[in-house]
Amino acid sequence: MRYMLVPLVFAVSFSSFAFAETQQEQAAQFISSWVAQVQGTVPGPPQNPELPPIKCGTPAFLAAANFKHFHPDIILDVKIERPDLPDTFGTEHFLIHYTTTGNSAVFEPNTDSLSGIPRHITRVADVLEHVWDVEIDSMGYQTPLHDFGHGGDDRYDVYIRNLVVGYYGQTTADTIVGFRATSYIEIENDFQEISNVYYHLYPIEAVKVTMAHEFFHAIQFSYDASEIDRPNPDNHALDSYWWYEASSTWMET
Numbered sequence: 001m002r003y004m005l006v007p008l009v010f011a012v013s014f015s016s017f018a019f020a021e022t023q024q025e026q027a028a029q030f031i032s033s034w035v036a037q038v039q040g041t042v043p044g045p046p047q048n049p050e051l052p053p054i055k056c057g058t059p060a061f062l063a064a065a066n067f068k069h070f071h072p073d074i075i076l077d078v079k080i081e082r083p084d085l086p087d088t089f090g091t092e093h094f095l096i097h098y099t100t101t102g103n104s105a106v107f108e109p110n111t112d113s114l115s116g117i118p119r120h121i122t123r124v125a126d127v128l129e130h131v132w133d134v135e136i137d138s139m140g141y142q143t144p145l146h147d148f149g150h151g152g153d154d155r156y157d158v159y160i161r162n163l164v165v166g167y168y169g170q171t172t173a174d175t176i177v178g179f180r181a182t183s184y185i186e187i188e189n190d191f192q193e194i195s196n197v198y199y200h201l202y203p204i205e206a207v208k209v210t211m212a213h214e215f216f217h218a219i220q221f222s223y224d225a226s227e228i229d230r231p232n233p234d235n236h237a238l239d240s241y242w243w244y245e246a247s248s249t250w251m252e253t
Contacts, residue, residue: 024071031067032077034060039078040164053195055210056248057163057170058217059241065173065181066226080172082151082184083159089121094128095155096121098189104161107190107203121160123204124211128158131211135219135251144218147174147182156218157184158211165193169210171217173225181225185214209252216251220244 037044038057064076085097085104098121100109107120115122135141144156151157163170168188173181187210188194191203199206 024074027067028071028074028076031060031063035064035076035078035080038164038167038170041078044164053166053168055166055168056213056245057167058172058214058248059244061170061172062221062225062241062244065176069176069226082157082174083161083186085159085161088152089117089125090155091125091129093132093155094125094158095152096124096128096158096160097151098160104189106160107192120204124158124160124207127204127207127211128215131215135212135215141216141219142222144222145177145180145182147184150174150182151184156215159184159186160189161186162190163188168194168206169214171214171221173221176225179224179226181221183218183221183225185211185218187211187214212251213248216248217244220247 033042036042038060061080064078064080067074068076083097083104085099087098087100089096089098098104098106098118100106100118106118109118109120111119136143146154147157148154163186168191169185171183171185173183175182187207188203191199191206194200194206
């Protein structure tokens with residue numbers, strides 16, 4: 001099942017920020033509200049039952065990273081930081097961060113593989129390496145930028161945690177390097193709140209489509225994380241993110 005390309009509709013608009021003094025300040029307030037909705041710290045608009053969930057939170061975080069890069073003098077009213085999760089499991093190319101307790105506990109946390117790691121985590125690890133093999137080794141795209149050791153080392157960081165209902169995953173541009181960016185991925189921990197009943201029973205199937213999609217965002221950022229805003233860094237129109245989402249959705253096939 002693919003991520004569906006649906007219009008991004010939010011409960012905020014530029015017109016609601018008429019009190020802001022400049023266009024840049026209006027954009028800052030809009031982006032801050034957008035990110036806060038994806039994070040779940042403020043309520044978003046009601047979900048239209050006739051439309052599929054948005055699923056991908058990446059555009060909001062990409063808008064925030066670009067805005068901070070182009071307008072360092074204007075502070076966004078939102079806090080974006082990597083999740084703090086106690087456990088890790090590493091593969092050749094990835095470092096998976098997770099927990100077996102609390103609201104972000106992985107699916108069936110007490111079901112161990114032979115290695116003593118939750119079976120869901122070892123399955124996620126297999127999916128990640130398969131995605132790398134297809135998108136990097138077979139298709140020839142360049143690898144994501146090293147993240148200067150953030151998250152533990154230079155392997156690509158994937159955080160498994162409870163996301164806002166309706167979101168499967170999101171890729172956050174971490175550090176802007178020229179027009180490129182380091183990044184990390186967050187994916188839903190167990191997919192139990194997702195309306196697709198099949199994913200309730202077999203969340204690894206949701207992981208497959210999510211990681212194919214989100215990892216291509218990481219690849220995109222290794223080429224150009226600001227193409228959406230060229231040549232005008234003040235252009236934060238929602239439809240400018242279409243290319244990122246369309247090509248990542250193509251990766252799910």
